[in-house]
Amino acid sequence: MPEGDTVWQAAKRLDDSLAGRVLVRSDLRVPRFATADLTGRTVLDVTARGKHLLTRIEGGLTLHSHLRMDGSWRVFEPGQRWNGGPAHQIRAILANADRAAVGYRLPVLELLRTAEEERAVGHLGPDLLGPDWDPDAALANLLKDPDRALGEALLDQRNLAGVGNVYKSELCFLLGVTPWLPVGRLPADRAARLVGLARELLEYNRERPVRTTTGRRGEELYVYGRRRRPCRRCRTPIRVAEQGDGSRERPTYWCPVCQPGPTPNS
Incomplete structure (x- = not known):
């Protein structure tokens, strides 16, 4: 069950696989952002904020996702079979030359300006695993x-x-x-x-x-x-x-x- 520690682990896996690398494929399978193309941009970092995931991308963009009960991000190597669920449950794909991060059953997925992240997570209290812990x-x-x-x-x-x-x-x-x-x-x-x-x-x-x-x-x-x-x-x-x-x-x-x-x- 995704809780703060689980989401922190997901952020670390994604950061290790994506940060500092250029995207060669991006696919956001939600109607509002289906036409967004992030290829050619570098992923800057992936961080957890409570139960939220923030993937920051070159150009002042952040991909905000939330796992809730059933969502997950899986990371695969080239040629490895994707096994997080059937293809119709895929909501996002972010891939570089070495890894593909695939988001399954993500109930929340939105692309926003990094400067506007507070719109998505500003309501949260102090993060138990974050630098703002108080x-x-x-x-x-x-x-x-x-x-x-x-x-x-x-x-x-x-x-x-x-x-x-x-x-x-x-x-x-x-x-x-x-x-x-x-x-x-x-x-x-x-x-x-x-x-x-x-x-x-x-x-x-x-x-x-x-x-x-x-x-x-x-x-x-x-x-x-x-x-x-x-x-x-x-x-x-x-x-x-x-x-x-x-x-x-x-x-x-x-x-x-x-x-x-x-x-x-x-």
Whole structure:
């Protein structure tokens, strides 16, 4: 599932393959930009901003993409078979003489002026893996709405950028509270620990092929995806329920013993 660490890895792969090289092929398969031709231009860099990818190209252009749930960027060598999905799911191709970057199922793909990048990512809070990281600002953002459920506040990229559904559940477990606890009721010491822990987890995983919050091989996660399986601490069966702001519900996992507090049924 693409979260801040996954997107950081995608940006690094793309940057390693494209930056400093001239494009010999470009194909943007979305109606608005289908006629755009980037061939002959040099890719300057590829960077992650939260869950967004910014591919900066010579001439003051940026290709902005977002993976959401199903999107991916794959990199292939000349002659290598493309295997990211059927051809009709390809939304973008950026190729130089040595590599081809192919974007599959990208729900967001737009070409904009680099000077206007803030139009696409300016709403984001401090980036957990970015140079703009500011723990005090991130915590202040989370606490602006004290009645909001902690899980929903963590997923709101305007508060802090990079946490997704996996880290939401894992962070709440590590803090010993349910994702439905109003942010304003989070004890002060845990609130102070929250943003630092979030950054620590994403930094720990940003170069790892398999995400882990436990540090144990074969037991990578505490609660996420472990419905009805025993809690790794107390052996109580893990529970799952949907949580969302009304626009989208997300499966949310917790241990009813290690994480006391409000739940959907309470």
